[in-house]
Amino acid sequence: MELKLNIPQNILNHSPIAEYDYAAPFDIYQEKYVDGFLIVDHQKIQTYHAGFLFCEWKIENFTSFNSKSTLNGGYIYGINQNKEEIVICSCGKKYFSRLANIALGLNIFLKEHFFPTSDENEPFCPKCGRVYPYGLNHCMYCRSKTENIKKLWGFTQGYRWLLLLQYLIMLFPIAIDAINPMIYEKLANQYLIPKNTYWKGFVVLILMIALVYFIKSIIKIIEGILNPYVSFNIAHNIRLQVYDKIQKLSLASANKKTTGSLISRVSRDTQQVQWFLSYGLPSVITPILTCIVVLLIMLFMDYQLALWIILPLPVIYFSRMLYKQILWPKWDKNWKQFSKANTTLHDLLNGIKVIKTYSKEEKEIQHFQKVNWQLKEYEYDAEKTWRTMNPIIWFVVGIGEVFLIFVLGKRLIHDPSQYGNMLKWMSYSGMLYSSTSSLSNSLGTFLEFRIHLEKINEILEEDTTTHNGKLSVEIEGNVEFKNTRFGYLSYNPVLKNLNVSIKKGEMIGIVGHSGSGKTTMVNLLMKLYSPDSGKIYIDGYDLEELNSFEYRKQLGVVIQETFLFSGTILENIRYGNTNATLEEVMEAAKAAKAHDFIIKKPFGYDTKLGNKGFGLSGGEKQRIAIARAILNQPKIFILDEATSSLDTLTEKEIQDALARIIKGKTTFVIAHRLATLKNADKLIVLDKGEMVEFGTHKELLAKKGYYYQLVNAQKMTYEKKN
Secondary structure: OOOEOOOOHHHHOOOOOOOOOEEEEEEEEOOEEEEEEEEEOOOEEEEEEOOEEEEEEEHHHEEEEEEEEOOOEEEEEEEEOOOOEEEEEEEEHHHHHHHHHHHHHHHHHHHHOOOOOOOOOOOEOOOOOOEOOOOOOOOOOOOOHHHHHHHHHHOOOOOHHHHHHHHHHOHHHHHHHHHHHHHHHHHHHHHHOOOOOOHHHHHHHHHHHHHHHHHHHHHHHHHHHHHHHHHHHHHHHHHHHHHHHHHHOOHHHHHOOOHHHHHHHHHHHHHHHHHHHHHHHHHHHHHHHHHHHHHHHHHHHHHHHHHHHOOOHHHHHHHHHHHHHHHHHHHHHHHHHHHHHHHHHHHHHHOHHHHHHOOOHHHHHHHHHHHHHHHHHHHHHHHHHHHHHHHHHHHHHHHHHHHHHHHHHHHHHHOHHHHHHHHHHHHHHHHHHHHHHHHHHHHHHHHHHHHHHHHHHHHHOOOOOOOOOOEOOOOOOOEEEEEEEEOOEOOEOOEEEEEEEEOOOOEEEEEOOOOOOHHHHHHHHOOOOOOOEEEEEEOOEEHHHEOHHHHHOOEEEEOOOOOOOOEEHHHHHHHHOOOOOHHHHHHHHHHOOOHHHHHOOOOHHHOEEOHHHOOOOHHHHHHHHHHHHHHOOOOEEEEEOOOOOOOHHHHHHHHHHHHHHOOOOEEEEEOOOHHHHOOOOEEEEEEOOEEEEEEOHHHHHHHOOHHHHHHHHHHHHHHHHO
16 A cells, blocks of 8 residues: 655645655544644654644664554554653554554664555545455445345355245244233133132133143244254355355465464354354344234234333334444454464464473463453453443333333222233233343344354455456466566565566576575466566466466475375375376375385375374475375476475485476476576576576576575585584
8 A cells, every 4th residue: 555645735834845755644642633644754753733743753763663453443653772662643443554554664664774665555445444355345344234134145045945934933932922911811800800710711711821832832843943954054055155265265365364363264253153043043033023013912902002112112222223333343353352362372283392392381371371361351341341231221121111010000000900901011011121122132142243244254255356367278388477576565575577488398496595585486476476567477378367276287386384184195195186096196106205105104105194294204294295296297396495304315316306207397496405406497596586697507607696606605604514
């Protein structure tokens, strides 16, 4: 997004500023709205209020900068030399995203002495000020209720008639309950008050009450069978849809989401939607239907008294609207903290070996306690707010009941025969107020459900077709980067103006210091990310026009951080080519120098591996990954530090085997040991995201440039170690 906005004229009138790096508005100071503006240059940070300079800080006095979101916006701050937190400016949601990126840019300036900028605009909701989630062009929070109902209805496909039948069945117990007060009235007026000894009629009424309860129980049993069948199947469909969509997200999109938030969407969010369909929605529909039925009966009996009874209901409605405004942000914040706790737990469990190695168990226990304590605070805050506000509704309801007792009691004093009528009215009013209160109680449940539904829809509605072309072609292996530029943060490029052409069958080595853009280059080639500008061509086709799934099937990729799935060795090698025969799997394993250690395992190729390949050494995992890539019979090989976990002898053997396999196929190799790239047809030398040299090993050595320095530096390091 644009971080360098035009400075308002009212500031320029008092302080003529010619050179600056960042400029952005803010609107809050000490919980009051202000006309604020932030300006940053290479030396200082300035804040202006209503056109006049308010505060100024020297950047050199800070060690870091950061941002923090709050319920209605956030603020950016710096940590000074004394480790004190200095708040620079605060803002609402509308400005927070831009200011947070300015804080990030200031941090980059402290480390690298340059300000990353961008002219990209990140759209935000004009109503609430929230930035649109990645891949969406609308606000999930300000969408109409009708849209949410449509989305929920879309999940019910295949079970709609059963769902409607389920809710239709719910109407019967309500209608049956509405009969009971009339029976009570007859019982009181004809038998209890006059002490009528006509037992036959009395018994008939008692049996009618018993019959009502019996029919109601039968209906509840049918509902109890139908309800979980429908809700669990719908939840199953949602879970599959969410997981399917997560798999189809771009890597750029997936990296913008935490592991914890993605797990929450597949597990907790879908579970909450299922719970809402099973219990939450019936708890909303039943009171609504009860209120409608009872109101109609009461209006028919005595519309004047009925109108007095329903007088408190509008107050309850407006209270509900107020609760929504207060509770919605609290549930949203609670969800985000839950995802953060999930992510923390995921990281700690995955890193348990490192934790134990460095004896940091107590430190990480405290770390999780801190995150969990924050989750507890957010949950407590939301629940406390709801539970303390809910008694207001009960108080309003209580006033209506007091008034009803007064009116009916007055009638009973003048006419004792009105006892049955009073009993009937008290029963109906009790049903009405109880349903209203129940409906209000379900508000918290409904708001929490809506948060979970929005998080699911945030994934499902993300556009995944933007960078997924439609062309499915059999590639040969000619590759061209043309003016390619890319940054994981668009305003901080990792690759700049990359221009290089590779012919089919060439072996290309990619070298450079850590952070120079080597892995980013092959990530772009694998179409895991899309260039910010420029093009990548495969056999003359724009890579953006190629179908991602069909294209990647023709790649063979081995990365440094080898990942193996829980399952057998055979299943892991076959992962890219599930139709391969055992003989083909063994041939690939032999080529990767993995066959010998595999057959020594107790169950050979059927040996079960644990999480992330537990049970194998780092070198063994890497050889299985290489075998997996070979078996895929790719047109383009990408080897990113593919032999880094192997000893020198095994590495030499595998490289000799790979040399035979990749012959005639386009191959990109990233290797830490530059000596392993001597036989490459060409070398791409990267420095700070730019290609500084391109040529053969001999040509670049003779040139005595950047590559020559890298080789000599590595030789000196090797000699010192030995």
